[in-house]
Amino acid sequence: MKKILFFLLFCAFSGFAQNTDSLQIRKIYDEILTNGECYKTLTYLCKTIGPRLSGSTGAAKAVQYTKKVMEDYGFEKVFLQEVMVPHWVRGAKEEAYIENGKVKTKVPIVALGGSVATPAIGIKAEVIEVKTFEELKALGEAKVKGKIVLFNRPMDPTKINTFEAYAGAVGQRGNGASEAAKYGAVGAIVRSMTTLQDNNPHTGGMRYAPGIPMIPTAAISTNGANLLSKLLKENPKLKFYFKQNCQTLDDAPSHNVVGEIRGTEKPDEIIVVGGHLDSWDLAEGAQDDGSGCVQAIEVLRAMKALGIKPKRTIRAVMYMNEENGLRGGTKYADLAKQNNEKHIAAIESDNGGFTPRGFGMVGTNEQIAKVTVYKNLLAPYGLAEIGRGSGGADIGPLGNLGTLLIGFKPDSQRYFDFHHAQNDKLDAVNERELQLGAASMAALVYLIDKYGL
Amino acid sequence: MKKILFFLLFCAFSGFAQNTDSLQIRKIYDEILTNGECYKTLTYLCKTIGPRLSGSTGAAKAVQYTKKVMEDYGFEKVFLQEVMVPHWVRGAKEEAYIENGKVKTKVPIVALGGSVATPAIGIKAEVIEVKTFEELKALGEAKVKGKIVLFNRPMDPTKINTFEAYAGAVGQRGNGASEAAKYGAVGAIVRSMTTLQDNNPHTGGMRYAPGIPMIPTAAISTNGANLLSKLLKENPKLKFYFKQNCQTLDDAPSHNVVGEIRGTEKPDEIIVVGGHLDSWDLAEGAQDDGSGCVQAIEVLRAMKALGIKPKRTIRAVMYMNEENGLRGGTKYADLAKQNNEKHIAAIESDNGGFTPRGFGMVGTNEQIAKVTVYKNLLAPYGLAEIGRGSGGADIGPLGNLGTLLIGFKPDSQRYFDFHHAQNDKLDAVNERELQLGAASMAALVYLIDKYGL
Known part of the structure; x- marks a missing residue:
């Protein structure tokens, strides 16, 4: 039965559409590999702001900075979601x-x-x-x-x-x-x-x-x-x-940061791409997870630069407090429920800004089959591993609302050389690898937006 | 026709064999990821010997050092092939x-x-x-x-x-x-x-x-x-x-270094795995191509450590003078021809010691099909890209003898950050990535040795 479903999906999605899509995906990669700005944004986040543990001044500065970056790009709507976070200090x-x-x-x-x-x-x-x-x-x-x-x-x-x-x-x-x-x-x-x-x-x-x-x-x-x-x-x-x-102080106010391009046909269907803005206090949080944040912003920047007008609403979300509480991810899903928002898919990049290998998904077989069908379009970009897997901590709470959760899956060999340690600095991130990750997510957002789920 | 051939090969190669092989391949990866010594060898090559331009004292030291490493591992036969090389100095x-x-x-x-x-x-x-x-x-x-x-x-x-x-x-x-x-x-x-x-x-x-x-x-x-x-x-x-x-001095004597495990059933069929020992003079030649050399040695070391007794003869070859003359690769093929040696396959690692992505091949459709059939066995290790491609400069001359040429294909994003520049040093190489490359080649050598070509 599953095979038949896959076969039907595959037939539905072929020929002319494949060709148009492969050209558009090529344009997305070209734009990001040629004019990409995510490394520049990451440089500021790492070198000017630095560590961003929840409740710290670094985290507060990062909220204001990423908000401004998205406003300067002219995203249609940029807003904060207030959330109380644990405040632990070393x-x-x-x-x-x-x-x-x-x-x-x-x-x-x-x-x-x-x-x-x-x-x-x-x-x-x-x-x-x-x-x-x-x-x-x-x-x-x-x-x-x-x-x-x-x-x-x-x-x-x-x-x-x-x-x-x-x-x-x-x-x-x-x-x-x-x-x-x-x-x-x-x-x-x-x-x-x-x-x-x-x-x-x-x-x-x-x-x-x-x-x-x-x-x-x-x-x-x-x-x-x-x-x-x-x-x-x-x-x-x-x-x-x-x-x-160390000590745990009173909970402190902080924010998720959200930037949005509104959909032209189905604005009420939302696709999220995100990472978490907080980091540990020991270093710059370059891989964990400055990379995911700047990649999410880059997805929307590239779509705008290419004049792609999505049918559905696309959001870049910088979650707060993944590391020690998950309050931002929880808050985001709570608000989505409260506001009756329909999130069809959420992509998270929180496994580092390394060379892309694929996407891991959490959802129904049907949802997963609808994304797996894009395999041939994504394979030329090294995205060979597309299928059931793990999503991401911050987007996890959206799973209860029926959202397909998608974890961006980069090469994992170097991640734990830096993870949560004093060497998780800008120089741990390679610009091309970071860009390729952003382009991979932008390509997937483009396809999910175009064909729905 | 090609499809039928592929199908027949696939049928021939299934069931019990697949299972035995996947267990043996798992053991190869476990051995190299747990007890691997290639990074240690690379450390000596980079930090104690340093640059190894053809004709330099560094190159001569590297010849003696890698010969000794292979002798100390107890490879059955370790020998040098004399070759005259260009001698350019900066x-x-x-x-x-x-x-x-x-x-x-x-x-x-x-x-x-x-x-x-x-x-x-x-x-x-x-x-x-x-x-x-x-x-x-x-x-x-x-x-x-x-x-x-x-x-x-x-x-x-x-x-x-x-x-x-x-x-x-x-x-x-x-x-x-x-x-x-x-x-x-x-x-x-x-x-x-x-x-x-x-x-x-x-x-x-x-x-x-x-x-x-x-x-x-x-x-x-x-x-x-x-x-x-x-x-x-x-x-x-x-x-x-x-x-x-700079100036070009008279050609100088140098050597290819060869280590061998002799085959138990078909010793006259040879499988080569190699890299080039010479580097540019500006840095340590860690990625280019110290990595390939130490991986080749590691392939034989791991086979010995696991008690694998190959049917065919397996050789680790450190070629001299890839960078400015290709004299070593040419000499190796000349001697192979002169001695009537039958090289069934040659694998080269000269694209860096990064995370493995696959193998690119140069040969007949039939030869390539016989390796492509191992795709499922190699896919769990991230080796998704297996098919026609490029082999390697040093093994190139063997192509005239009908040898299947196989280029190890690692992730390529960072290679040209270091290539031929002063920062191609040990810290440009990640130990796990290097080991995974060695294990990938060892797995392929194991399969080609077992089933022939």
């Missing part, structure tokens, strides 16, 4: 060392977003290393109480898609502290989420489970984790010291 | 400036490989800018004589595969000097072969046509070319000065 730089007998060795750590601080004098305790929560449970209170737990399961390097490796390890970061605290641990140190062996600690969000003591938690660089693990094998009684000064 | 750093009235502005140039020097006092002359040889011809001796020709056609940024953009522009570098000299030019300055707008000049090979005066020629950075072009529009009488100190 405070003074963290300190940590391994105390092995009389030898103290400093190691690089960063507090995880949402963590509580240590006491002002820090925490020093013995360390117990685990790779899984099952292992932790088996050790139980007898072996864990009063200690710092080192969660040291690496990202699996054999996964070709590094996001699968991330998914297989990130539970330690998100839930490690509460899991450790269940058995009386006093702190939780998590191996950084990267396949590199280096000295960069990678931060990221964590959540405390209700009713369990909130213990401080930090990420340690992979080299630091390896060293600690090695020394622990020689001396299980060694101690680990860390001090961090 | 001499003291080049100088260049634009003299616009009383203002002198320095611009970055590098002599092209094979160029003659300027007179010791340099050359200063008016400049005529062209984008094509046709334009040059139309201007003729009247407009060109006594001047320096600026060849300023950029690489076309709208080509998705940057190698196509390169092919569309590189004629200016290879033949520009002789074309200009035909009309009496005294020098030729060529826009660097890169899509970046920056201050890095990119060198590369050039050839003098017989019977035409040999005038000095250099590459100018793209920013330099843009500036010169802009100033020329304001003042066509401005002058350009350049001085370079």
Whole structure:
């Protein structure tokens, strides 16, 4: 049955239309590869504004800046959606060392977003290393109480898609502290989420489970984790010291930023293309997710530059607070529901501004088949992987409204070299790769707009 | 007919075999992604040895080093093939400036490989800018004589595969000097072969046509070319000065380096995997083509580590002198012919150590069909582009012996950011990307060895 549906769709969509469309798609790529401005916008976002953690002045400046960029491009409607966001601050730089007998060795750590601080004098305790929560449970209170737990399961390097490796390890970061605290641990140190062996600690969000003591938690660089693990094998009684000064302030007002080109035939059907404007505080958020934001703006810029008048309404959305709360994405979907807006598709770019490989989708078989049919048109641009997959965190809440969720899928090999770490800076992004991603999304928006879903 | 052939091949190759093969390919990727040593070898090649232009001490050291690496891995036979190579040296750093009235502005140039020097006092002359040889011809001796020709056609940024953009522009570098000299030019300055707008000049090979005066020629950075072009529009009488100190010495002895695992069933059928060991003199030759060399060695290392005993003989070949003569590739094929060796396939990696996209082939339809049939086995690793394409310069001469030529095809977006320029250093290579390329070639070698051609 599915095959028949696909065949019918394929027949319906052929010949003349294919040819017109392939010419238009070629024009979209030409425009963006020749006159693209997304790298320029990203440069400002990274170099003039910098880090944009929710609630920070950087985030507020980024809201005003991207709003102005879209106004200057003459998008028909540019507006903000107010949203209250968590406001966590890191405070003074963290300190940590391994105390092995009389030898103290400093190691690089960063507090995880949402963590509580240590006491002002820090925490020093013995360390117990685990790779899984099952292992932790088996050790139980007898072996864990009063200690710092080192969660040291690496990202699996054999996964070709590094996001699968991330998914297989990130539970330690998100839930490690509460899991450790269940058995009386006093702190939780998590191996950084990267396949590199280096000295960069990678931060990221964590959540405390209700009713369990909130213990401080930090990420340690992979080299630091390896060293600690090695020394622990020689001396299980060694101690680990860390001090961090972070705190969660009151929720702060912030905004999603939305730019719109109104549809000429079906303005009530909306297609979203977006990324998230907030970043972690350690770097410039160039890959995560300045890239997605500037690509979304570029999609609309290019359509305007090419004189494409969409049938449906196209929106570029810069979501706020993906990293530690998802408040912007939730708010956007709440407002869409409240205003009876019909979002037919939402595309998110939040896997980095690397060379395009395809799109992953979350939706009904029918919705997905209607996009998969464009495979031949997109294949010349390296977009070979089009099918069921994952959408994106910010657009996720729109799924409840029946919107087809589409995740832009770039090459994933380098992403976790920078992700949430101090080296996620402009120079981590290649201009052509960034442009190709924007063009890929613009091509898909063009097709979905033209043929509907 | 072709379709029927393909169908029959596909039927022959299915079920149990597919499953065994997919498990073995998975093991190859796991081995290289977990225990891979190619990045370590590349690190030595780049950081301890450095530039490896034909005839240089760096090239000689690289020959000895890669020979030793393969001997230490215990490959059954490791040997050198002597070959005489051109020996061009750059001499003291080049100088260049634009003299616009009383203002002198320095611009970055590098002599092209094979160029003659300027007179010791340099050359200063008016400049005529062209984008094509046709334009040059139309201007003729009247407009060109006594001047320096600026060849300023950029690489076309709208080509998705940057190698196509390169092919569309590189004629200016290879033949520009002789074309200009035909009309009496005294020098030729060529826009660097890169899509970046920056201050890095990119060198590369050039050839003098017989019977035409040999005038000095250099590459100018793209920013330099843009500036010169802009100033020329304001003042066509401005002058350009350049001085370079290069020379061609006598041919020097050098070597191809070959490592071999002998086949257990058909040792006389040879499969080659290779890259070229020589590089330009400006940097470490990390992407071009240290990557290809260390990947070739890694293919054999991984087969040995996994206990794969190939039916056919597998060779890792490090060719000498791809950049300015192709003497190594030519010599290798000459010896193959002389020794009546049967090379069934040769794979070359000389497009950088980036994320794999596929393989391009040069051969008969039947040969190509026999490899295309492996598409489904390779697709899970991102190798979507498998079909007719281009092989590689070094393996090219084997084509005359009926060998199927296979070019490893990595993502091409970043290659010309570094190509032949001073930033082609180790940090231009990502370890996982490099490993994935090696694993892709190892998988293909495994399949071709098992099923033949």
